[in-house]
Amino acid sequence: MIRIGSGAGFSGDRLEPAVVLAEKGNLDYLVLECLAERTIALAQKRKMQDPTQGFDPLLERRMNALLPLIQKKGFRLITNMGAANPISAAEKIVQLAKEKGISIKVAAVTGDDVLDHITKDQHTLEFDEPLSNLGTLISANAYMGVDAILPALDTGADIIVTGRVADPSLFLAPMIYHYDWADEDLDKIAQGTVVGHLLECAGQITGGYFADPGKKEVPQLSELGFPFADIAPDGKAVICKVEGTGGVIHLGTVKEQLLYEVTNPAQYLTPDVTADFTTVKLRQLSKDRVEVSGGTGLTKSETLKVSVGYHAGYMGEGEISYAGSNALARAQLAGEMIRERLREYIPELRVDYIGSTSVHRTTFGKLADPYEIRLRVAGKTRNREEAAKIGEEVEALYTNGPAGGGGARKYVSEVIGIASVLIPREKVQPQIIVRENAE
Numbered sequence: 001m002i003r004i005g006s007g008a009g010f011s012g013d014r015l016e017p018a019v020v021l022a023e024k025g026n027l028d029y030l031v032l033e034c035l036a037e038r039t040i041a042l043a044q045k046r047k048m049q050d051p052t053q054g055f056d057p058l059l060e061r062r063m064n065a066l067l068p069l070i071q072k073k074g075f076r077l078i079t080n081m082g083a084a085n086p087i088s089a090a091e092k093i094v095q096l097a098k099e100k101g102i103s104i105k106v107a108a109v110t111g112d113d114v115l116d117h118i119t120k121d122q123h124t125l126e127f128d129e130p131l132s133n134l135g136t137l138i139s140a141n142a143y144m145g146v147d148a149i150l151p152a153l154d155t156g157a158d159i160i161v162t163g164r165v166a167d168p169s170l171f172l173a174p175m176i177y178h179y180d181w182a183d184e185d186l187d188k189i190a191q192g193t194v195v196g197h198l199l200e201c202a203g204q205i206t207g208g209y210f211a212d213p214g215k216k217e218v219p220q221l222s223e224l225g226f227p228f229a230d231i232a233p234d235g236k237a238v239i240c241k242v243e244g245t246g247g248v249i250h251l252g253t254v255k256e257q258l259l260y261e262v263t264n265p266a267q268y269l270t271p272d273v274t275a276d277f278t279t280v281k282l283r284q285l286s287k288d289r290v291e292v293s294g295g296t297g298l299t300k301s302e303t304l305k306v307s308v309g310y311h312a313g314y315m316g317e318g319e320i321s322y323a324g325s326n327a328l329a330r331a332q333l334a335g336e337m338i339r340e341r342l343r344e345y346i347p348e349l350r351v352d353y354i355g356s357t358s359v360h361r362t363t364f365g366k367l368a369d370p371y372e373i374r375l376r377v378a379g380k381t382r383n384r385e386e387a388a389k390i391g392e393e394v395e396a397l398y399t400n401g402p403a404g405g406g407g408a409r410k411y412v413s414e415v416i417g418i419a420s421v422l423i424p425r426e427k428v429q430p431q432i433i434v435r436e437n438a439e
Contacts, residue, residue, distance in 0.1 A: 002178045004171055004195075005228035007066075008032040008079075009202030011039050011056055015065055017203065017226040017245070022069040024242045025228050029174045032062065032079035033167050033200050037418045040164055041309025043083035044139035045416075054085030055092065055161075063096050070158055071102050078149065078170050082161040084139065086110050089161045090435040098437045105437075107157035109148050111430035112164040114306055114423055115140040124308075124419040134419060135311040142304045142423055145271025148430035149173035155434055164307065166270050168196030171229075179233050190275040190297025191235030193268070197275075198239060198257050198292065202226045205239065205257040206247035220246025229292075236293040238285060249288040258282075271304055271425075273297040303422040312417030313380050316346075316387030318394025320408040323372040328356055330402035331373040337401055338377050338393050345386055346379040374407075380415060387412045 005027045007018030011034045022030055034056050047054025056062075059081045070077060082089040090108035097104035118140045120132035131137065141164035150173055152160040162170075172192040175181070181188045198205055205227050207218035218224075225245025229237040239249055258277060262268055265277040274297055281294040318338075322331045335351040342349055354374040377394055381387045391410020398405055 001230045001232060002028050002175060003228055003230050004029045004031060004174060004199065006031055006033070006171075006199040006202045006226050008034050008062075009200065009204060010034060010036060011058065013202060015058075015062055017224060018062070019065050019069070020242055020245060021226055021228060022066055022073060022075065027073070027075040027228060028178070030066070030075050030077050031170045031199070032077065032081060033170055033202070034058070035080040035083055035164060037307045038309065038416055040083050040141050040307065041139045041416045041418065043085070044309065047084045052085075052088050055083050055089035056081035059089055059092060060096065063093050067093075067097055067100060067102050067104065070104070076157075076174070077159045078162075078174065079160070080162045080165050080170060082108060082163045084113070084163065086161050086163050087433050090159075090433065093159060093161065094435045094437045103438050104159065105155070105157045106159045106161060106435045107152035107155045108433045108435065109144075109152050109160060109162040109165070109430060110433065111148060111428055112141045112144050112162075113139070114142045114428060117423060117427045118306065118308065118421065122421045124421055125305075126419055131308065131310075131419065131421065134417060135313065137308060137310050138416065139309040140306050142306045142428045143271055144304070144428060144430055145169045145300070146173040146176055150177055151430070152432050153177045155432060157434065166272070167200040168193045168270055169272055171196030171199050172272060175231055175235065186273055186297040186299065187295065188235045189273045191293070191295035192231070193270055193273055193275045193297070194258070194277060194280055194295035195229050195231060195235070195237045195292060197268070198254060199227055199229055201257060201260065203247065204260065205253050206241050206249055207253055208247065210253045210256055216252065218246075218248050222246065235295065236291065239290045239292060241288055249290055251282055251284055251290060254282055254290045254292070269301060271300060273300050302425055304425050304428055306421050306423050308419045308421060310417045310419065312415040313382050314384050314387035315378060315380055315411075315413050315415050316390035317376065317378045317411040318391035318408065319374055319376045320394055320397055320405045321372065321374045322402065322404055323406075324404060326369075327371060327373045328353065328369050330404065331375045334375050334397050334401045334405065335377065337397075338390075341393055342379070342389065345389060346381055349377065349379040349390075352376040352378075384412055
């Protein structure tokens, strides 16, 4: 058996569950999945400002906690915290290890940055329009697969840090490496992809995204544990968590995660395989232990998906609260005033009455008037100056609008848009760069 733990499901995930896994999970591998589509575009902007940056902002904090445990427990760490700059990430890890007197070998995986191979006449998958219709391109990163990670594992590195790699591939690579699965073992690779998909969001499968008080109860949610999987040579796996940690693993949590972000369960496309989730079998073995088997697959595609980040203008926001009798009516009057004042400048304006109709945009029938409402006005503009007008108008409601407004706040932020295109697989050439501290 090989045991792989999931220590993070996104960039801002909690650190403590990963430390618990590292200390008590008896792991062979710990995977930290910390990269989303917009995350890497933002990382690329940081790298443009400072060539030594562009990796995950929490890398130093996570490594400070985990480096001593890697030395003590002997597991290997795989993570995409390299984001837009895996080499600098590797060098930062080595620096931290040196400060702690820890010997460490880090392999950085590069090659996902394909901005030079993207042309503006390529059509996006989402809108079927050329990239030239979008704003200035910031980044273009291909979703690499296990073929980018396996050479890094061959180096014997304690830590493998990548940029954009498909999330399940981070977990699949150590399975292939450990059991020496061949490219032709499509069902094993598909089954490993299923396990990787189940683990990639960390606390979601242990109840974090499942919990709904009174309907779907999850115990000790404040002490939520993250999952690990024991994987057999044929890919069959048992999803578990460290005994005593909070959360729950049962057929409900596993089924929800299995279908999470899956458009077509019969054809889940990854760089490694086209996996069929409809053949998967789940079995509850005991408390917090679910067996996963039966994943099947077809050959991988000749193209790779590329996530393209682009400058999409600026977002201006303003918020103000109204409380007491007639709060909703006062907030609605304020919203109408803002619409009228900004109509000429900002045609794309959204007005939300938080606490009344801000999420579903409907009342689902007659509801009692709320005692308090927070008005939020937001709009996308071409430049920062226009965006700033939104918050300024909301702030002016203090003395120019309905009675009793308070707690006004205003924001302006750059909008990073995300689109997807395809690129021939042969255009993506992974490379491995090793950095080492031998104390």
